[in-house]
Amino acid sequence: MSDAVKKTEQHAHKHKTSSSRVLRTVTYVLTPFLILVLLCSTAVLALFKPFKEFKPYLDTTFGATPMEVRNLRTINKYRDDDAPEQIKEVEVEVNGKQETHTIVYPYYGDYYAELNCEAAGLKKIPVYSGQSADILEKGAGWYNGSVFIGRPGNVVIAGHNHTFFYNLPKCEIGDVVTLETCYCKCTYIINERVVFKESDYTYVYPTDDDRLTMYTCWNEGRLGMSQYRLAFICKLQDIEWKEVEKKE
Amino acid sequence: MIKKISAFAAAAVIAASLSVSAFATTYEDAVAAAKAAGVQSNNVQELDNFLQVHKDCFTSDEYDDMIADLNNIRDTYVAPYCLGGSKEKVAKAPADLSEQDKILIGKEWTEDEKKAIQNDLINLGKKHNVIVTITKVDDAHFTVAAEHKHDSSSSNGNNSNNSNNNGGGTTIKSDNPVASTGAGETETSNAAAAVAAVTLAMAGFGVFMVAKKNRA
Numbered sequence: 001m002s003d004a005v006k007k008t009e010q011h012a013h014k015h016k017t018s019s020s021r022v023l024r025t026v027t028y029v030l031t032p033f034l035i036l037v038l039l040c041s042t043a044v045l046a047l048f049k050p051f052k053e054f055k056p057y058l059d060t061t062f063g064a065t066p067m068e069v070r071n072l073r074t075i076n077k078y079r080d081d082d083a084p085e086q087i088k089e090v091e092v093e094v095n096g097k098q099e100t101h102t103i104v105y106p107y108y109g110d111y112y113a114e115l116n117c118e119a120a121g122l123k124k125i126p127v128y129s130g131q132s133a134d135i136l137e138k139g140a141g142w143y144n145g146s147v148f149i150g151r152p153g154n155v156v157i158a159g160h161n162h163t164f165f166y167n168l169p170k171c172e173i174g175d176v177v178t179l180e181t182c183y184c185k186c187t188y189i190i191n192e193r194v195v196f197k198e199s200d201y202t203y204v205y206p207t208d209d210d211r212l213t214m215y216t217c218w219n220e221g222r223l224g225m226s227q228y229r230l231a232f233i234c235k236l237q238d239i240e241w242k243e244v245e246k247k248e
Numbered sequence: 249m250i251k252k253i254s255a256f257a258a259a260a261v262i263a264a265s266l267s268v269s270a271f272a273t274t275y276e277d278a279v280a281a282a283k284a285a286g287v288q289s290n291n292v293q294e295l296d297n298f299l300q301v302h303k304d305c306f307t308s309d310e311y312d313d314m315i316a317d318l319n320n321i322r323d324t325y326v327a328p329y330c331l332g333g334s335k336e337k338v339a340k341a342p343a344d345l346s347e348q349d350k351i352l353i354g355k356e357w358t359e360d361e362k363k364a365i366q367n368d369l370i371n372l373g374k375k376h377n378v379i380v381t382i383t384k385v386d387d388a389h390f391t392v393a394a395e396h397k398h399d400s401s402s403s404n405g406n407n408s409n410n411s412n413n414n415g416g417g418t419t420i421k422s423d424n425p426v427a428s429t430g431a432g433e434t435e436t437s438n439a440a441a442a443v444a445a446v447t448l449a450m451a452g453f454g455v456f457m458v459a460k461k462n463r464a
Contacts, residue, residue: 027458034454041448048444078421086301105301108421132425143351144297145290145425153293158427165429203345206293217430224428247257 025038079128087244090151094239094243102244103150104183109135111147112142112181115157115214117190119166119175122178127179131158143204146213150184150239157214165216171232179212182240188212188234198227210236258444266425273311281315285322286342288328290425291390292455300380302396319373325361328461366390393421 042092086105091098106112106129126139135141140159147153157179159165176218177188188211195218196203202231203213211233258322279296287295289410306314308339322342329337330345330353337356345353357365369392379395398415 023461027461030454031458034451034458036448037451038455041444041451045448083344088301088303099405105297130421131423133428134420136427136429141423141427143425143427145294145420145421145423147293148297148300158429160429162430198428201290201347204425205289215426215429217262225428229426229429239324 022023041091052165076107076109077134079107083107088204091115091149092239092241099241101150101241102183102242103148104181105118105148106142108144108167115140115177117167117171117177118178119172119173120170122165122171122177125164127157137158138216139162140145146204147206148184149181150241154205154209155179155186155212156204157212159216161216161219165214168214168232169217169221169230170220171214176237177212177214177232177234182238183244186212186236187238189237190232190234194231194232195228196231196235198229203231203233212236249340272308273315273320274308275311277320278311278314281318284343285318286326286345286350286353288347289394293422294392294394298394298396305396306376314372315370320441321368325352325357325365330403362390379385391423 010119031133038063050216061068086107087153088103088105090099090103092101103179110129111126112129113128116123127142128135128139129142129144131141131143136159140157142149143156146156149155159168161168171190173193175189175190176192179186179188196201203215213233215229215231217226218228252429260286268355275296278299279292282292282295283289326342327333327344330334330342331339335356337352338345340346340349362385366385370380373394377396380388381393381395385391
């Protein structure tokens with residue numbers, strides 16, 4: 001064998017040895033890293049479901065404080081700051097007599113009312129106009145496919161079961177519920193408790209009688225998402241109209 | 249004699265104006281037209297709420313125009329599926345449809361028909377200075393937002409509140425009739441799960457490749 005051939009073989013062997021060393025190093029470094037990533041990803045996926053179930057409890061513990069909620073009341077991304085107040089006079093029938101009262105109509109996302117049901121521990125629940133996810137983070141939401149508070153028909157209010165309507169399941173038939181806006185205060189008595197599927201709109205459609213429908217997710221007493229809703233239907237007892245001052 | 253004539257003329261003018269006001273179209277008529285057109289009752293309520301707030305912003309002629317448009321929607325997209333229609337699905341008149349019937353008809357609409365209804369609603373809004381936004385259309389429901397700009401220079405500037413303000417706001421934004429009121433499913437947690445799943449797949453592929461190379 002000539003010297004030149006020997007040299008070439010030696011060079012090739014050297015090159016092969018060094019490249020396999022690099023490969024081995026890469027393998028030694030990469031394998032534990034990949035296994036670590038594999039384990040972490042598996043852990044994240046395995047914890048995903050328990051986290052979803054646990055999250056409402058975390059939110060309840062570390063969620064917005066009442067003070068923060070109060071500050072949120074004035075922020076409304078759904079309207080301009082200089083949008084005019086929507087104040088109108090309406091004809092209302094009270095004990096068979098026609099009376100004229102003033103309604104301050106909310107914009108979508110406006111703070112609208114305060115809901116109380118002392119017996120069930122629902123105290124000073126802020127109610128906003130609308131039911132989008134961001135609104136339901138701030139308080140309960142009035143469904144704008146239902147009548148304005150104080151108008152005849154079905155007033156529908158929804159809230160999260162882990163925050164503002166956490167105590168809703170504690171309501172009982174006969175409990176008094178008050179709903180107070182800047183233009184009226186309505187008093188209701190709970191007279192029906194129903195559980196319905198989210199695809200069933202029967203309880204949120206307009207009605208001929210004057211009622212309040214409050215609902216939240218119903219997960220057999222546990223928190224979290226559910227396709228069922230627990231609703232309390234309340235009969236209107238009294239409306240107290242307030243004097244409304246127009247802001248200049 | 250002149251006095252008598254002028255008294256007669258005044259009486260005639262008053263009578264004429266009374267008859268005009270008696271037949272003036274109001275927002276209640278527009279709401280009734282929506283009901284008669286077979287619009288779902290919660291959407292009718294949304295329209296009612298919107299017009300209650302902005303009733304003074306529209307003239308009688310504009311209400312007539314809205315009613316004509318609603319009647320057109322009824323005749324074009326609802327009536328064909330009702331009693332006596334060419335594609336009859338429900339043996340009732342559009343005004344007598346139950347909520348379930350309305351959903352059934354909504355499911356029959358083709359994508360083109362849904363698109364045409366959307367365009368019709370948006371154009372109707374444009375005509376009357378109302379920004380109509382349709383964010384979602386599913387089998388039987390339209391998610392609609394209606395914003396009225398309080399512009400004092402608009403043709404219908406008889407709104408007592410708009411003299412100094414041009415700001416607007418969304419009065420009605422159609423939400424899901426039954427809201428999601430449970431907690432847990434958030435975008436962040438879903439995204440984290442998706443990232444974890446992709447990483448898992450990539451890491452698995454990496455391990456497989458390294459093992460294959462080692463064997464070679």
